[in-house]
Amino acid sequence: MEFSIPSDVAELQKKVRAFVEEVAIPAEKEYDYNDGRMPEATNQRMRAEAKKRGLWTPHLPRKSGGLGLNLVGTGLVFSELGRSPIAPYACNCDAPDEGNMHLLLEAANAEQAKLFLEPLIAGDIRSAFAMTEPPPGAGSDPAALSTNAVKEGEEFVLNGHKWFCTGANGARFLIVMARVNGSFRKTTLFLVPTDSPGYTMVREVGVMGSHGPGGHCELTFENVRVPANMVLGRVGEGFRLSQVRLGPARLTHCMRWLGMSRRAMEIAREYARTRQLFGSKLGDHQGIQWMLADCATRIESGYLLTLKAGWTLDQGQDARHIISMAKLHVSEILCDAIDLAIQICGSSGYSRDLPLELMYRDARAARLADGPSEVHRMVLGRGLMSGKEEF
Ligand SMILES: Cc1cc2nc3c(=O)[nH]c(=O)nc-3n(C[C@H](O)[C@H](O)[C@H](O)COP(=O)(O)OP(=O)(O)OC[C@H]3O[C@@H](n4cnc5c(N)ncnc54)[C@H](O)[C@@H]3O)c2cc1C
Incomplete structure (x- = not known):
């Protein structure tokens, strides 16, 4: 197994991290709680900045205006972007457009691509x-x-x-x-x-x-x-093509969710480093350190699982089993990590002064959309019982 990160991808990760820190996280404060979304003007401002920084549609092949990443490279970049829930849309690589672009690249004919794919890539339509x-x-x-x-x-x-x-x-x-x-x-x-x-x-x-x-x-x-x-595609290809879309789209969800899980832990760590109680810093208490240790271990295991699933797809191999594992595992880590971060941050975590409250509500959909956890367990269990998949 090869765990090293190619130098061009490592450079790109740094650029993405800078975009998230300098542009996306400061813009999160503009979230409109009444409307339940970011103001369109903020989205457009961030999109212009992402284009300027060369971070537009990073997941696409170079000939389509992207950065030519394989799925492992996409995983490394998306998990940085996912630290802010609004950064993926700013780079035109959020659901559902990101998965739809992938599907159209695979299946659209020339006329369909001109009508729908090209303006979608340009960010002119949704x-x-x-x-x-x-x-x-x-x-x-x-x-x-x-x-x-x-x-x-x-x-x-x-x-x-x-x-x-x-x-x-x-x-x-x-x-x-x-x-x-x-x-x-x-x-x-x-x-x-x-x-x-x-x-x-x-x-x-x-x-x-x-x-x-x-x-x-x-x-x-x-x-x-x-x-x-x-x-x-063709009549009768609906399920085959939806798998072409859903497999990688489930993984790119996992990649963004891992970034979000890490961000939650970073917020909790910052609080634990500064909050003074019972004669020491909150983070000096072993109970808190163990919470962070367990969560970091789960995030790392989800990260490796997701990258391995991406690698399996990159090799052109059947990845359905491992994608189900990643989707099941990472969606649950996400919910648990944010819940834990709220616990560590106390009432601040529950408040809208920190982004955890919104992240917590958003994260709940992860265990339902693109197949509820139970469906992925069912698929995994059937594969194991039939002997088609191994432990
Ligand atoms: C925020 C959000 C965004 C979404 N976006 C899209 C989208 O863009 N396009 C789209 O087509 N769909 C979308 N969905 C729909 C999503 O994919 C479905 O919610 C999902 O497939 C489950 O279907 P359902 O909601 O009808 O639940 P149901 O099929 O009614 O299932 C209800 C529950 O039954 C349980 N269950 C299901 N199967 C089993 C089993 N075999 N054993 C035990 N328990 C089981 C699960 O807990 C499940 O949550 C979205 C959903 C959400 C929440």
Whole structure:
């Protein structure tokens, strides 16, 4: 195993750390608690600065305007960026656009790339990925998918109901997962512009954490006509392509979450270094040191797991098992690390004077979105029981 970091990636990590310290963390104070997101003017200011510093879309290949990192390099860079929850969007590498760019790079034809991928990379538009449906439709169990497209001549007529589509409010287009002619086997991804007649953004669902630039939205599709050339890939490739998107997207989530977990620990350590009680610094108490030690050990194990999963994908190998492990493990570390940091910081941790309160609420979604922990445990357990995967 090779653990050294290439010198160009190490340099990039330093640049990213400087961006997070000098630009993103100071801007966090501008978060609008009433609106549940950053003001757009702040986002645009940070985006301009990220471009100026050469940190725009770092995850993309060089020919697409990125920095040509493999997934291990992306992990090293994203875990620095993730220290601030607003830094990934500033560099145009946050969910869902980051995963959607990756999917379009893999599957879009020339016309689709020109219409959707190029402006997405430029940061001129936003996108959303619409798979989840309100009960009884698809959620943890994709077999319940009810959105359906019927072929009529050179068009598909799409009907369905989706929700929790992150970023859909104000998005230029959606990637919508639907059956074709009622067939689950023919599940397909469709590119749907948001000005299509019959499409409605019903509402941004109220959530406990941030709404982000375009909320987590409920959508309806009533006889939306999608030209046949707006099928992404081929009819029936919906699940294969969604795995092309979801595998790396789960890992890039882990990478950002590791940065967030480290930031929580840094805040807690700073408090423990300065807070005086019972005749010594809080951090002199062994109970606190052990809390930090256990948490740092878990973060490091999640980091190695995530990088190994990235390395496995970089080798072109099947990484589903190890990605599930990383997603399960790191989402739980994230919640635990922030919870611990709040405990160490006492009432300050619970207050809005520190960012932990917001981080805590945002982090809760990590154990649900992109597959709840139980689904990843199920997938891992089935692989182990069948003997397809080993311990
Ligand atoms: C903040 C946020 C953003 C999201 N963004 C998107 C997005 O952009 N696009 C999109 O398509 N979806 C998105 N989702 C939806 C997310 O992927 C789903 O919430 C997830 O797939 C679970 O589906 P569900 O909510 O319908 O829960 P359900 O399927 O109803 O499951 C409920 C609970 O059942 C438990 N469970 C499930 N399976 C098992 C099992 N086998 N054994 C035991 N227990 C089990 C789990 O605890 C689960 O949380 C987002 C969700 C959140 C919270």
